Amino acid sequence: MASELHLLDLHGSLGSPVIESMNFLNEVSHRFPDAISFAAGRPYEGFFDLDDVHRYIRTYCDHAAARFGDDPALVRRHVLQYGRTKGIIHELIAENLSVDEGIEADPESVVVTAGCQEALFLTLRALRRTPRDALLIVLPAYVGATGAAELADMPLLPVKSSADGIDLTDLAEAVGRAKAAGMRPRACYIVADFANPSGISMSRATRERLLELAVEHDFLVLEDNPYGVFSAEDAAQPPTLKALDPDRRVVYLGSFAKTGIPGARVGFVVADQRVESATGPGLFADELAKIKSMLTVNTSPIAQAVIGGKLLENGGSLRSANTRERRFYQQNLRHLLHGLAKHFPPGSTPEVTWNTPTGGFFVVLDVPFPVDDALLEHCARHHRVLWTPMHHFFGDGQPRHQIRLSFSYLTPDEITVGLERLAGFVFELCATARG
Amino acid sequence: MASELHLLDLHGSLGSPVIESMNFLNEVSHRFPDAISFAAGRPYEGFFDLDDVHRYIRTYCDHAAARFGDDPALVRRHVLQYGRTKGIIHELIAENLSVDEGIEADPESVVVTAGCQEALFLTLRALRRTPRDALLIVLPAYVGATGAAELADMPLLPVKSSADGIDLTDLAEAVGRAKAAGMRPRACYIVADFANPSGISMSRATRERLLELAVEHDFLVLEDNPYGVFSAEDAAQPPTLKALDPDRRVVYLGSFAKTGIPGARVGFVVADQRVESATGPGLFADELAKIKSMLTVNTSPIAQAVIGGKLLENGGSLRSANTRERRFYQQNLRHLLHGLAKHFPPGSTPEVTWNTPTGGFFVVLDVPFPVDDALLEHCARHHRVLWTPMHHFFGDGQPRHQIRLSFSYLTPDEITVGLERLAGFVFELCATARG
Numbered sequence: 001m002a003s004e005l006h007l008l009d010l011h012g013s014l015g016s017p018v019i020e021s022m023n024f025l026n027e028v029s030h031r032f033p034d035a036i037s038f039a040a041g042r043p044y045e046g047f048f049d050l051d052d053v054h055r056y057i058r059t060y061c062d063h064a065a066a067r068f069g070d071d072p073a074l075v076r077r078h079v080l081q082y083g084r085t086k087g088i089i090h091e092l093i094a095e096n097l098s099v100d101e102g103i104e105a106d107p108e109s110v111v112v113t114a115g116c117q118e119a120l121f122l123t124l125r126a127l128r129r130t131p132r133d134a135l136l137i138v139l140p141a142y143v144g145a146t147g148a149a150e151l152a153d154m155p156l157l158p159v160k161s162s163a164d165g166i167d168l169t170d171l172a173e174a175v176g177r178a179k180a181a182g183m184r185p186r187a188c189y190i191v192a193d194f195a196n197p198s199g200i201s202m203s204r205a206t207r208e209r210l211l212e213l214a215v216e217h218d219f220l221v222l223e224d225n226p227y228g229v230f231s232a233e234d235a236a237q238p239p240t241l242k243a244l245d246p247d248r249r250v251v252y253l254g255s256f257a258k259t260g261i262p263g264a265r266v267g268f269v270v271a272d273q274r275v276e277s278a279t280g281p282g283l284f285a286d287e288l289a290k291i292k293s294m295l296t297v298n299t300s301p302i303a304q305a306v307i308g309g310k311l312l313e314n315g316g317s318l319r320s321a322n323t324r325e326r327r328f329y330q331q332n333l334r335h336l337l338h339g340l341a342k343h344f345p346p347g348s349t350p351e352v353t354w355n356t357p358t359g360g361f362f363v364v365l366d367v368p369f370p371v372d373d374a375l376l377e378h379c380a381r382h383h384r385v386l387w388t389p390m391h392h393f394f395g396d397g398q399p400r401h402q403i404r405l406s407f408s409y410l411t412p413d414e415i416t417v418g419l420e421r422l423a424g425f426v427f428e429l430c431a432t433a434r435g
Numbered sequence: 436m437a438s439e440l441h442l443l444d445l446h447g448s449l450g451s452p453v454i455e456s457m458n459f460l461n462e463v464s465h466r467f468p469d470a471i472s473f474a475a476g477r478p479y480e481g482f483f484d485l486d487d488v489h490r491y492i493r494t495y496c497d498h499a500a501a502r503f504g505d506d507p508a509l510v511r512r513h514v515l516q517y518g519r520t521k522g523i524i525h526e527l528i529a530e531n532l533s534v535d536e537g538i539e540a541d542p543e544s545v546v547v548t549a550g551c552q553e554a555l556f557l558t559l560r561a562l563r564r565t566p567r568d569a570l571l572i573v574l575p576a577y578v579g580a581t582g583a584a585e586l587a588d589m590p591l592l593p594v595k596s597s598a599d600g601i602d603l604t605d606l607a608e609a610v611g612r613a614k615a616a617g618m619r620p621r622a623c624y625i626v627a628d629f630a631n632p633s634g635i636s637m638s639r640a641t642r643e644r645l646l647e648l649a650v651e652h653d654f655l656v657l658e659d660n661p662y663g664v665f666s667a668e669d670a671a672q673p674p675t676l677k678a679l680d681p682d683r684r685v686v687y688l689g690s691f692a693k694t695g696i697p698g699a700r701v702g703f704v705v706a707d708q709r710v711e712s713a714t715g716p717g718l719f720a721d722e723l724a725k726i727k728s729m730l731t732v733n734t735s736p737i738a739q740a741v742i743g744g745k746l747l748e749n750g751g752s753l754r755s756a757n758t759r760e761r762r763f764y765q766q767n768l769r770h771l772l773h774g775l776a777k778h779f780p781p782g783s784t785p786e787v788t789w790n791t792p793t794g795g796f797f798v799v800l801d802v803p804f805p806v807d808d809a810l811l812e813h814c815a816r817h818h819r820v821l822w823t824p825m826h827h828f829f830g831d832g833q834p835r836h837q838i839r840l841s842f843s844y845l846t847p848d849e850i851t852v853g854l855e856r857l858a859g860f861v862f863e864l865c866a867t868a869r870g
Binding site: 144 | 439440441442443444445446447448449453454457458461477478480483484485488489492496508510511512514515516517518520549550552553556560561562563564579582583585586588692696697698699700701708709710711712713719722725726728729730731732733734735736737738741
């Protein structure tokens with residue numbers, strides 16, 4: 001007798017639209033490998049170098065050797081044995097946050113994770129005590145955030161977006177409604193800088209008001225910041241929420257997938273909140289570490305050495321390590337916006353508009369037709385260009401008149417050709433609609 | 436106002452005895468760094484070599500280059516970019532299972548994970564649909580298994596151990612009791628070879644009967660096999676449960692922490708079960724991959740390359756890769772058993788007995804007094820030797836007359852000195868008790 005399982009007997013997250021979204025988007029990319037992809041939110045590969053990996057590991061090991069009195073056995077143990085649950089590059093990460101973000105973090109409040117996704121799950125799992133514990137989230141939202149919440153059995157409390165990233169009036173109302181319904185809003189998930197998918201950055205005033213609301217209504221802010229480094233050279237990006245956070249309301253989620261090397265799969269969380277218990281106060285980071293010890297035990301110290309070496313070689317600054325990358329993405333962004341203006345001049349038909357982020361990886365297009373997955377498939381097959389229907393970031397399957405364009409993975413020439421194809425698709429579709 | 440959290444508002448697993456156990460045991464080791472430790476179940480470090488890591492990565496990349504038509508850009512993407520959720524060394528792992536274990540696994544049924552702990556969590560999270568879904572577990576059990584179940588909100592159904600690893604009568608009764616109480620036993624967690632903490636291996640007959648019971652009562656068997664490779668050179672170890680599994684009842688959990696390099700943090704799960712759904716049948720591995728996409732996205736391909744290179748350099752055989760290690764652990768085991776017989780001859784007082792595993796990392800001592808954590812601290816402070824009180828593997832805090840000795844991390848000389856100290860402790864304690 002063959003053993004059979006049924007999807008309806010497996011964890012509820014497995015049947016969710018979020019998972020279906022992730023699956024569909026992956027699968028479409030695989031089915032049309034030769035399409036130009038504005039869909040992949042991946043870092044550009046042209047700067048990847050395998051020799052870097054070997055050198056970073058050696059740089060980190062030299063650093064560790066100096067710390068361990070040049071005892072090679074201790075260096076080997078440090079990098080090759082089971083290691084500290086909270087990680088081994090926590091001090092380098094704290095230095096990086098100080099250098100790049102003006103965040104002064106106690107290294108003991110840092111937990112190094114198997115990518116930022118694990119940092120997010122650890123935090124949500126910790127905050128989800130009962131089915132009443134819920135997560136405030138601005139929609140449209142990063143699919144990984146809604147996915148992690150579903151995996152942690154944490155209900156979502158949607159909050160409206162705005163031109164400034166978040167509608168704070170709606171946030172306060174969402175909190176009120178949730179509390180009235182017996183729910184407990186534990187945290188609000190936010191990408192304050194060049195959000196995925198919207199590309200929007202929050203103003204300093206909005207950041208400050210959000211923190212005030214967090215204190216007032218007693219919730220945490222989960223600040224996810226994978227794109228902050230990729231700002232314009234000359235533009236002053238507002239401080240991160242964590243840098244504006246005297247009340248320790250912010251749990252800061254960090255990723256090295258875009259600024260370090262994706263293949264290292266190293267991220268981190270700064271969780272400096274105090275946790276009271278019968279045995280006295282502790283750090284929230286230490287509670288997250290306990291969960292991590294049951295989830296992945298510790299983050300590969302070899303992978304941490306890769307990121308540690310990159311930090312060491314750049315004086316702790318990922319902005320400086322990514323000078324070349326930042327220029328490349330900025331050039332792509334200008335090229336994309338310029339190309340859009342050429343193909344869709346203002347006031348012409350069909351009316352296509354877009355927002356104008358000043359950094360990050362994403363631009364959002366407003367189009368005069370509802371966009372569903374069938375349309376993406378049509379476009380991929382007949383126009384050989386991929387992008388992401390925005391409904392995937394709302395998790396409800398309702399088509400929106402919007403698509404997300406990612407400009408991180410392509411060369412300027414590919415963007416040029418991709419936009420021609422995209423314009424061809426839009427014109428074909430509008431002609432069909434009129435016809 | 437400083438934000439405060441309270442432990443009672445965080446996930447229930449954080450207050451559990453399992454977490455307390457993990458914390459206490461880590462913390463004791465740190466407080467007595469100069470004690471000889473029979474507590475650490477870590478692999479011996481004497482064979483660690485950083486040059487191996489660099490060479491393994493190069494070996495793997497050469498292999499990938501051959502596969503990708505020597506296109507260096509594709510190799511860089513393969514190892515440095517975001518990657519396949521189920522991993523990149525799945526074919527090498529399937530080959531290893533065939534070579535070493537006689538398991539013929541479809542590579543598509545393999546999910547490469549951030550250590551075996553993630554494999555376990557993925558599986559439990561998938562199987563836990565409602566609070567009725569429970570895990571059968573033989574006590575004493577590996578702390579990471581009970582911890583992962585608590586993190587997945589999955590209740591435990593304890594099953595009695597036996598000289599053959601599991602009391603199958605008690606298992607059948609536990610299933611009956613659980614079903615009568617409205618619970619659904621989804622799986623039974625088992626280490627069939629040289630279990631942690633007991634050191635016991637199950638006979639072939641018991642393995643076969645366990646699989647029959649799994650079919651009869653419709654549960655899965657989660658076979659965790661970190662120690663199977665470390666058997667005696669000349670002794671035939673019974674086949675793994677997965678090799679005896681025509682009905683696809685077994686989910687096989689694999690670790691490279693002891694056989695590969697702990698610092699790579701790479702493990703895997705073989706989940707070849709069929710999953711029925713409205714859209715047709717799929718593989719359980721693909722459902723686990725969906726959960727992984729929300730948990731850690733993918734396992735570091737750089738870390739996978741380290742393990743992949745080691746597999747490639749050893750013709751897919753971890754037995755062959757660990758010839759030196761296996762001899763070392765076998766020598767340590769003989770040395771430990773010999774030393775115990777010298778210090779505690781049969782029939783003498785105090786009466787101390789122990790089991791005699793033929794491999795793995797662990798031996799269990801029966802002592803004529805109940806062992807709690809205070810006693811371990813006393814022994815560490817005054818006798819400078821560490822070991823593990825067995826109550827930690829029952830999760831109930833009730834002192835047992837047993838301690839676990841791990842012999843993997845020490846040299847023979849350290850074992851000699853450690854046993855002298857341990858004997859000193861036992862004699863002191865029995866003298867006090869008589870006094």
